Amino acid sequence: MSISVTVLAGGVGGARLAHGLARALPGGDLTCVVNVGDDTERHGLHVSPDLDTVMYTLAGLDDEERGWGVTGESYAVLDQLARLGEDTWFTLGDRDLATHVVRTARLRQGRPLSEVTAGLAASLGVDARLLPVTDDPVRTLVGTPSGTLAFQEYFVRRRHADAVLDLRFDGVEAARPAPGVLDAVRDADLLVVAPSNPFLSVEPVLAVPGVREAVLGSGARRVAVSPIVGGRAVKGPAAQILESLGHDVSALGVARLYADLVDVMVIDDADAALTASITDLGLDVVVTDTIMVGADGRERLARDLVGLVAR
Amino acid sequence: MSISVTVLAGGVGGARLAHGLARALPGGDLTCVVNVGDDTERHGLHVSPDLDTVMYTLAGLDDEERGWGVTGESYAVLDQLARLGEDTWFTLGDRDLATHVVRTARLRQGRPLSEVTAGLAASLGVDARLLPVTDDPVRTLVGTPSGTLAFQEYFVRRRHADAVLDLRFDGVEAARPAPGVLDAVRDADLLVVAPSNPFLSVEPVLAVPGVREAVLGSGARRVAVSPIVGGRAVKGPAAQILESLGHDVSALGVARLYADLVDVMVIDDADAALTASITDLGLDVVVTDTIMVGADGRERLARDLVGLVAR
Numbered sequence: 328m329s330i331s332v333t334v335l336a337g338g339v340g341g342a343r344l345a346h347g348l349a350r351a352l353p354g355g356d357l358t359c360v361v362n363v364g365d366d367t368e369r370h371g372l373h374v375s376p377d378l379d380t381v382m383y384t385l386a387g388l389d390d391e392e393r394g395w396g397v398t399g400e401s402y403a404v405l406d407q408l409a410r411l412g413e414d415t416w417f418t419l420g421d422r423d424l425a426t427h428v429v430r431t432a433r434l435r436q437g438r439p440l441s442e443v444t445a446g447l448a449a450s451l452g453v454d455a456r457l458l459p460v461t462d463d464p465v466r467t468l469v470g471t472p473s474g475t476l477a478f479q480e481y482f483v484r485r486r487h488a489d490a491v492l493d494l495r496f497d498g499v500e501a502a503r504p505a506p507g508v509l510d511a512v513r514d515a516d517l518l519v520v521a522p523s524n525p526f527l528s529v530e531p532v533l534a535v536p537g538v539r540e541a542v543l544g545s546g547a548r549r550v551a552v553s554p555i556v557g558g559r560a561v562k563g564p565a566a567q568i569l570e571s572l573g574h575d576v577s578a579l580g581v582a583r584l585y586a587d588l589v590d591v592m593v594i595d596d597a598d599a600a601l602t603a604s605i606t607d608l609g610l611d612v613v614v615t616d617t618i619m620v621g622a623d624g625r626e627r628l629a630r631d632l633v634g635l636v637a638r
Numbered sequence: 639m640s641i642s643v644t645v646l647a648g649g650v651g652g653a654r655l656a657h658g659l660a661r662a663l664p665g666g667d668l669t670c671v672v673n674v675g676d677d678t679e680r681h682g683l684h685v686s687p688d689l690d691t692v693m694y695t696l697a698g699l700d701d702e703e704r705g706w707g708v709t710g711e712s713y714a715v716l717d718q719l720a721r722l723g724e725d726t727w728f729t730l731g732d733r734d735l736a737t738h739v740v741r742t743a744r745l746r747q748g749r750p751l752s753e754v755t756a757g758l759a760a761s762l763g764v765d766a767r768l769l770p771v772t773d774d775p776v777r778t779l780v781g782t783p784s785g786t787l788a789f790q791e792y793f794v795r796r797r798h799a800d801a802v803l804d805l806r807f808d809g810v811e812a813a814r815p816a817p818g819v820l821d822a823v824r825d826a827d828l829l830v831v832a833p834s835n836p837f838l839s840v841e842p843v844l845a846v847p848g849v850r851e852a853v854l855g856s857g858a859r860r861v862a863v864s865p866i867v868g869g870r871a872v873k874g875p876a877a878q879i880l881e882s883l884g885h886d887v888s889a890l891g892v893a894r895l896y897a898d899l900v901d902v903m904v905i906d907d908a909d910a911a912l913t914a915s916i917t918d919l920g921l922d923v924v925v926t927d928t929i930m931v932g933a934d935g936r937e938r939l940a941r942d943l944v945g946l947v948a949r
Contacts, residue, residue: 370743371742371744401712401732403712404733406733407732407733407737408740411736411737411740411758411761411762421714421715422714422717422718424739425714425716425719426718428683428735429719429722429723429724431682432682
């Protein structure tokens, strides 16, 4: 089945679904448009956590149990960085660090992030096209009762324990979509909003000027998968943020966020009772098992999504 | 015994002697002025091999058998760098790489190499003062029958197999001695030219404007230790270079290079027969065991040198 699929993704949820799609579409055309709002600099190295999570997962190197980083990782460099007086609250494994060393060196040579990412992904044997949503710097800033925090300060250092009062994507107004992003969104047969955090992962992708418009004008069958199952986030702080920003903490709350953007909402079996309410928003609803356990679970959900194109 | 000692050093020989001096002078005042002509950039990281060899050795972390790097080292990052398409002929261990990551980040913040080096050494518990001869970029270029080679290209990649026709220290004319270098040379009680390569290690230290003059005008007892024993280099290409540049491949050949610079030449027991010829150059001669085996061997030679101050 030769169809083209584009996924808008953040970290883990997007990465797993992308991996399932890569398995469901052998020889198919898969593009992942990935958030860069959580990019950061650690020890002078440019770290792109979401891009790397998707890349490692597509390469089959992801640590599934932990949800980030490379499987079988070691930490010799981090131990030594601590000994040399560096602040090491942001855990970097040795293999992962090699990615950041190479990325940083190539960026400093003046090469754009999209080109550098393509090179890294190719070296790891990734067939899918992996695109940062933009080559320009966009940094998510999290407003909390303790003040505005840089994203990784909020997410990793403070373990997303602060209430989120507002979000800003610093630099996004001036950011341009990376080469290929708008075409991938407009020309896909299937456009998937991954079950990533709507505020921290999906919104900073849509906020890059031109991307939201491309989704709205896309000829693709547009599908969003709810990251909220049974009123809880599969992973991360999506539930708390929905609540603190005044949204319904449910797949319905997520559907309301995406109602103008997609045609189909995919929700978990556990949320079947919300079908009618979501249908009332003007969305088609697919009820299925959205918890992607193992490579087979990822592929199974991916096949459900690919099946929507034929309808 | 409270005397101040300054060592002009390159890599291994200088590092081992510096370690011996640190042991022989507990609470004493030891300054190492180190070559930076072999500094290089690998994978976008600033590597200072001589500074690091001295630092690791003074910290007790050196791999004595191999002569460079950190003992008990692992290579997870290097393996992954290769996988990501990087050229990895310059071996970097994981712990060593942490040094380069931190150095590079701090240099990019605009801090001078001498300050960065002091911070790294302090973190590793090094009591001695470790000074790059200059904070300015100096790069050794090696003229060979195959053309001019960057130093590490000659030394590591091509395993110093090329004949050396000439040496240039790119940038040295504009280089200024790092803060503290000239005072350490002028004010020491004992000034030691380490048994490092005269051309690749010592000359690029002396060539920084002001350093040779400071040695010539120093009030210190000035001593050089021959890196040539029994007509062979203890380590590295010193013998080949003496030969290709037309010098006598012996402790006498080395003594001729340093005759105007030092007061005392220290040669190995194996070269005792050269004593008269070296004395004829106007130098005092000390004959002793200069092969520094283990920490005890390093300290024993250091005590011989310290003893020269009392004479």
